[in-house]
Amino acid sequence: MKSFDEAPFLVIWELTQACDLACVHCRASAIANRNPFELSTQEGFRLLETVREFGDPLMVFTGGDPLKRPDVFPLLEKSVQLGLRTTITPSATPLLTEAAIDRFQRCGVARMAVSLDGPDAASHDGFRRVEGSFARTMLALNHARRIGLPTQINTTVTRHSIGRLDEISKVVRDSGARLWSVFFLVATGRASASQDLTAEEYEEVFAFLYELSKTAPFDIKTTEAQHYRRYVAQQRKAERRPAGDSRHAPPDVIQRQAGINDGKGFVFISHTGEIFPSGFLPISGGNVRRDSLVEVYRHSPLFLTLRNADNLHGKCGECEYRNLCGGSRSRSFALTGDYLAEDPRCVYHPKTEGSGKRVERATPPPPVAGPVEPLVQVQPEIFR
């Protein structure tokens, strides 16, 4: 794998913000219709060719609902033909038919991810605010399993779902999904900070996930909870397990994720071509219509600043885990307006905190550069 300075591990393209769901945690009101300024099919082909210049990052097609674009299948085929490991995160709407899932497989899609925010129809549909969403999700998972298409389940942890995680994990197990991606809320758009957990509750969820990971038949990873890696490192140290010891543990996923953060091993292309460090950090480093994606990722001040953990402020800048973790840059921005601020949802106190040994910032952060667009897409259907 290339250095994160050279290439992202993960490229996410938001094909459209159009979606027929109306999720509680949406960044903005869901849009039923497509934006006329979305990247065209030809622009999409060019984008995929540019992504290939990075090597072979994981290529994720997300939305909105990617199925709202009639050209989604030719775009998927192009991605696979280019040799990109390609995954898709459709919404569980009437567009997600068995025929559509069959076609994902024929296109060569490596994995399909769907969202599950409750263990039953009442809780899931209440969150997604569309009746029948849970049933469609289960039908899609069952069909994918029948035809042998690997799946991933994404769950957002909020006040709504924190008490149901154990039940949800059993649905994940029974579905045969390969990965449970547990997303921690970033308070943007319709998602409000009041739906978020406290820093202490984050630790409780980390403890649950860590214990579960010892026996679960699926991998577990977190999204926008980079400090789960710190938690795992602490547990492994407490259990006196050597770094290479893979007994009962999730270290493969943790090691694959190590150091990945917004703009560091990760890049997000919006529906109109803006190059963001994350779908939840709407600060643009450029636009693929006028700028080279590769150049922006490797050399723009925004991305360079984000990749240097010594630039972080507060306790994240002092923390001995800053290169492994670094905190959620998206959450810091959403809650403080400073994308380099310490993660407000981390309980950890670095060993050097308050000792005056604060690491100096290597470079000043760039100003917040526009255009900053409201992101409608909510789904954390990302493979990080």
Ligand code: SF4
């Ligand atoms: S203080 Fe910051 S870098 Fe350290 S573990 Fe917490 S979030 Fe991560």
